[in-house]
Amino acid sequence: xxxxxxxxxxLNRIPKQYYYELKxxxxxxxxxxxxxxxxxxxxxxDLAVGLVALVSLVLMSGHMFYVWAAILTGIxxxxxxxxxxxxxxVNGKWEYPRSGKGFMNxxxxxxxxxxxxxxxxxxxxxxxMETGAMVYLDMTAFGVLTxxxxxLIVLAAVFMVQYFTGRIKSLMFWxxxxxxxxxxSFPEPWLLVLSIIPVYIDYYLxxxxxxxxxxxxxxxxxxxxxxxxxxxxxVALLVFVFSYAVIQFLS
Numbered sequence: 001x002x003x004x005x006x007x008x009x010x011l012n013r014i015p016k017q018y019y020y021e022l023k024x025x026x027x028x029x030x031x032x033x034x035x036x037x038x039x040x041x042x043x044x045x046d047l048a049v050g051l052v053a054l055v056s057l058v059l060m061s062g063h064m065f066y067v068w069a070a071i072l073t074g075i076x077x078x079x080x081x082x083x084x085x086x087x088x089x090v091n092g093k094w095e096y097p098r099s100g101k102g103f104m105n106x107x108x109x110x111x112x113x114x115x116x117x118x119x120x121x122x123x124x125x126x127x128x129m130e131t132g133a134m135v136y137l138d139m140t141a142f143g144v145l146t147x148x149x150x151x152l153i154v155l156a157a158v159f160m161v162q163y164f165t166g167r168i169k170s171l172m173f174w175x176x177x178x179x180x181x182x183x184x185s186f187p188e189p190w191l192l193v194l195s196i197i198p199v200y201i202d203y204y205l206x207x208x209x210x211x212x213x214x215x216x217x218x219x220x221x222x223x224x225x226x227x228x229x230x231x232x233x234x235v236a237l238l239v240f241v242f243s244y245a246v247i248q249f250l251s
Contacts, residue, residue, distance in 0.1 A: 179234035
């Protein structure tokens, strides 16, 4: 009994970053690296957003083409973000120190968040279209690239290559023209309103995730925070445009 008390006394002096579990015939010490997997804020965000996305699917279940459009949009958003995350991590633009390696160094909780976001984007279109809240929408030009759009897409491609090769540091040089090209295909004022919201969400969310070391950017400062946040305007525009195209195709 005295030996057990002595052992427990030693265990009480173990630093908090270590955890232990009882194994016969002795204790095995486990690093906090595994324990932190259950303490990831991004997984908590995924859970919350995922529950909302599930509810939105239920609400759209009376119109199954919206449900399928939501799932397809979510899948596209998942792979789109995965490619961007992979390019950014490989090129040292950002990293996720507290996350696991995931698949090919990309933590899956991040693109999973985009999957749920794609579903929610479709749900917002569902609400706008089914309630008749759309202001106007010129469908005659939808899906047809105009000359200004071609110019904007080429401009975006040029600066996108320069960004991922490290020649420039601003996302806006390619995100802005790409977003404008997407909007020309879908001239709906509500689209601009809904697409600006993720900018503020990302800005304040990353302000919490960076200090906790859940995400780390090269040379992070206020300019980087704004730069990254504004890029979500373009991402949202692209997701809405794709979702609307799928809805029209399935309906």
